[in-house]
Amino acid sequence: MVTTVLLGLFVVIMAGYAIALGYAIVPIITKTLSEDDPINFLNGFLLYYFVVEFVLRYFMQNLPVLDIQPYLHLPVKRNYLVHFFLGKSVVHFLNIIVFFLFTPFALKVVANMYGFAIAINWLVAIWFFSLVTHFLVVLFKKKLDDTFLGLLIIVGLFSFLGAADYFGWFKLSEVSRKLFSITTKSYYPLAVGLLLLATTYWLNFRFFLSSMYPEEIGTQKRSDSRASYGFSFLQNFGVVGELVNLEVKLILRNKRPRTLLLLSIFLLLYGLMFYRGSTKEKIPDVLLFGIGIFMTGAFSINYGQFLFSWQGGHFDFTNTRPFSMRHYLESKYWLLSAVIFICFLLTIPYVYFGWRILIVNGAMMLFNMGVNVYIIMNIGMWDPQKINLSKGSAFNWEGVGAAQWLMALPLVLSPFVIYLPFSLSGYPNAGIFSLAMVGLAGIILHPYLLNRTAKRLLDKKYTIAAGFRKD
Amino acid sequence: MVSISNLKKNYKGYTAVDIEQLTISPTESFGLVGNNGAGKTTLFRMILDLIRPTEGEIQINGKNVQGNDEWKMYVGSYLDENFLIPYLTPEEYFQFVGKLHGYKKDDLQAFYQKFEALFNGEIIGKNKYIQDLSKGNLKKVGIAASFIGSPQIIVLDEPFENLDPTSQIRLKDLLHNERKQRTLSYLISSHDLTHVTEVCERTVILEKGKIFKDIRGSENALAELEEYFKG
Numbered sequence: 001m002v003t004t005v006l007l008g009l010f011v012v013i014m015a016g017y018a019i020a021l022g023y024a025i026v027p028i029i030t031k032t033l034s035e036d037d038p039i040n041f042l043n044g045f046l047l048y049y050f051v052v053e054f055v056l057r058y059f060m061q062n063l064p065v066l067d068i069q070p071y072l073h074l075p076v077k078r079n080y081l082v083h084f085f086l087g088k089s090v091v092h093f094l095n096i097i098v099f100f101l102f103t104p105f106a107l108k109v110v111a112n113m114y115g116f117a118i119a120i121n122w123l124v125a126i127w128f129f130s131l132v133t134h135f136l137v138v139l140f141k142k143k144l145d146d147t148f149l150g151l152l153i154i155v156g157l158f159s160f161l162g163a164a165d166y167f168g169w170f171k172l173s174e175v176s177r178k179l180f181s182i183t184t185k186s187y188y189p190l191a192v193g194l195l196l197l198a199t200t201y202w203l204n205f206r207f208f209l210s211s212m213y214p215e216e217i218g219t220q221k222r223s224d225s226r227a228s229y230g231f232s233f234l235q236n237f238g239v240v241g242e243l244v245n246l247e248v249k250l251i252l253r254n255k256r257p258r259t260l261l262l263l264s265i266f267l268l269l270y271g272l273m274f275y276r277g278s279t280k281e282k283i284p285d286v287l288l289f290g291i292g293i294f295m296t297g298a299f300s301i302n303y304g305q306f307l308f309s310w311q312g313g314h315f316d317f318t319n320t321r322p323f324s325m326r327h328y329l330e331s332k333y334w335l336l337s338a339v340i341f342i343c344f345l346l347t348i349p350y351v352y353f354g355w356r357i358l359i360v361n362g363a364m365m366l367f368n369m370g371v372n373v374y375i376i377m378n379i380g381m382w383d384p385q386k387i388n389l390s391k392g393s394a395f396n397w398e399g400v401g402a403a404q405w406l407m408a409l410p411l412v413l414s415p416f417v418i419y420l421p422f423s424l425s426g427y428p429n430a431g432i433f434s435l436a437m438v439g440l441a442g443i444i445l446h447p448y449l450l451n452r453t454a455k456r457l458l459d460k461k462y463t464i465a466a467g468f469r470k471d
Numbered sequence: 472m473v474s475i476s477n478l479k480k481n482y483k484g485y486t487a488v489d490i491e492q493l494t495i496s497p498t499e500s501f502g503l504v505g506n507n508g509a510g511k512t513t514l515f516r517m518i519l520d521l522i523r524p525t526e527g528e529i530q531i532n533g534k535n536v537q538g539n540d541e542w543k544m545y546v547g548s549y550l551d552e553n554f555l556i557p558y559l560t561p562e563e564y565f566q567f568v569g570k571l572h573g574y575k576k577d578d579l580q581a582f583y584q585k586f587e588a589l590f591n592g593e594i595i596g597k598n599k600y601i602q603d604l605s606k607g608n609l610k611k612v613g614i615a616a617s618f619i620g621s622p623q624i625i626v627l628d629e630p631f632e633n634l635d636p637t638s639q640i641r642l643k644d645l646l647h648n649e650r651k652q653r654t655l656s657y658l659i660s661s662h663d664l665t666h667v668t669e670v671c672e673r674t675v676i677l678e679k680g681k682i683f684k685d686i687r688g689s690e691n692a693l694a695e696l697e698e699y700f701k702g
Contacts, residue, residue: 235570239570239571242567242570242571246556246559246567249558249559249563250558253558253600254558313552313553313557314553314554314555314556314557315553316519316521316550316551316553316554317553317554317555317556319519319520319521320519320520320521320543320546320548320554321543321568321571322540322543322544322571322572322620323540323543323571324540389557389558389602458538462521462522462523465521465522466522468553469553
């Protein structure tokens with residue numbers, strides 16, 4: 001119930017942003033950037049937009065495949081069921097988002113220049129391409145998701161586009177501009193878009209028709225990942241090592257935490273976007289901090305949001321087997337700290353953009369390990385919800401409670417509490433130094449802090465266990 | 472030995488469990504029966520320190536279970552699927568639990584041998600995750616794991632439910648044999664009166680959280696139980 005409301009709210013907020021953005025595009029392009037040919041300018045970005053849309057859809061869209069399960073044994077034609085399912089998949093916020101984003105531009109700029117009919121032509125052509133993206137994602141998710149080939153295709157495509165840009169074979173923006181500028185001259189693109197749409201629809205139709213079994217189209221295949229993952233060296237660390245190993249298996253073997261892991265690796269590239277300009281002008285510390293916290297803590301924050309929820313399905317096991325809550329917490333502490341450390345190691349190449357970046361990231365790593373880890377643990381105890389691991393990740397609201405929304409705030413704001421007094425009085429470097437020191441203190445004091453946290457957990461375990469037992 | 476004194480668990484508006492005094496001796500095989508909502512599982516959960524009692528306490532071998540980790544070394548339990556780790560294979564799960572109890576390879580081998588008949592070739596070496604097992608096989612994995620570490624007390628909730636007839640008989644044999652070899656006490660709840668009276672020497676009827684009847688010996692137990700549940 002609560003999640004439905006939240007989901008609804010989320011959609012409304014998204015729609016609001018999209019409309020606002022749609023209205024903002026017009027003055028941004030015409031006034032702020034003072035482009036003399038705004039339509040050409042925007043057209044150049046459209047293919048990039050579809051790439052972003054593809055990624056967005058990939059993470060946000062869930063296929064309603066299981067909805068057809070109740071009808072499979074009824075005398076309904078299979079063709080009809082597939083059409084029903086594919087039709088139903090179209091009913092999604094993302095499939096009309098282009099109207100929110102581009103209607104203002106179409107009516108204000110395109111219509112002004114080429115007339116109303118062309119404006120509609122332009123808009124509808126974009127919509128068709130958006131729907132083509134939709135059906136491509138559906139097919140991609142079912143056929144190639146979680147496979148090596150799928151990853152290869154994505155990486156290959158991005159590398160190819162990057163190389164094309166770099167070596168000057170062609171520019172994606174140039175292609176995009178030419179492609180969409182046709183819509184301002186003729187109605188053919190509409191026909192082409194429709195044809196593409198029909199083709200992708202047909203491909204989907206064929207695919208689903210030939211695999212109309214819930215086990216084939218429904219949950220992910222489980223034939224893979226039989227191999228014993230996990231790190232055998234962890235066995236040398238006693239119970240805590242075993243518990244860490246168990247959690248590593250949890251992350252690698254279940255789709256949702258695995259997606260989080262990939263996402264976190266992706267977030268490590270965040271720095272590239274911001275640091276690039278740093279050779280010309282100085283980046284404000286505030287921004288450096290934010291990026292540092294996110295890059296070194298990406299996985300810990302993403303995964304830690306649901307710290308206890310991941311294992312909520314077997315919390316009773318945790319409570320009845322011969323290890324203490326302290327062991328349990330300690331395993332989580334080492335797991336999170338190790339990942340933070342690895343993330344820091346991976347950000348070291350950013351030193352290319354300046355030593356200060358390395359120093360700030362190092363301080364943020366210490367702060368994440370020495371302070372934020374405890375914040376994650378303590379907020380995580382607040383009414384965690386169980387996560388059903390066998391369910392996929394996209395738009396899965398399971399496990400999301402109030403605490404998860406609030407958690408991000410203190411994690412990102414806490415470093416500034418320490419830093420700001422120093423920086424306002426003119427000693428920003430001392431601020432960074434004291435951040436690192438506070439983090440270091442938290443790391444050194446970890447036996448004591450873990451004891452405290454374990455005591456809290458021991459006290460709250462009954463409520464938590466009762467919450468996890470609810471379905 | 473499990474001893475319960477003045478134990479009460481209140482939920483909003485009703486009392487789930489209300490037991491003044493109950494002692495289960497170290498060699499006793501103790502059965503718990505009662506209709507739905509009688510408080511069987513709640514009682515077991517309190518014994519395993521999964522639910523905080525409103526009043527009173529439970530001692531295992533003279534020590535309060537609450538906030539105490541010691542009893543976990545010698546109490547084995549399987550109440551429901553929350554005791555299993557879905558993303559492990561049964562072997563990995565047994566290994567993991569075994570390690571917590573300091574099992575070596577030989578110990579695990581002996582363990583597999585003991586459960587060979589019950590597993591019936593469907594559990595070990597199948598390369599299946601626990602989450603993909605059938606209900607009956609889940610139960611077998613859970614029950615088997617509760618025997619790891621040779622516990623002195625084993626707590627089982629509805630152990631015969633979902634098992635096929637052959638497995639039910641094999642489980643009964645297993646429970647009997649194990650108790651012949653060492654000092655061991657069972658706490659078993661069941662809706663199956665025949666099974667519970669066959670396995671247990673003492674049966675307690677729970678009604679609305681209270682002990683309604685405490686039947687010792689198994690000769691007339693079945694008849695007495697049937698008499699009660701008819702009403």
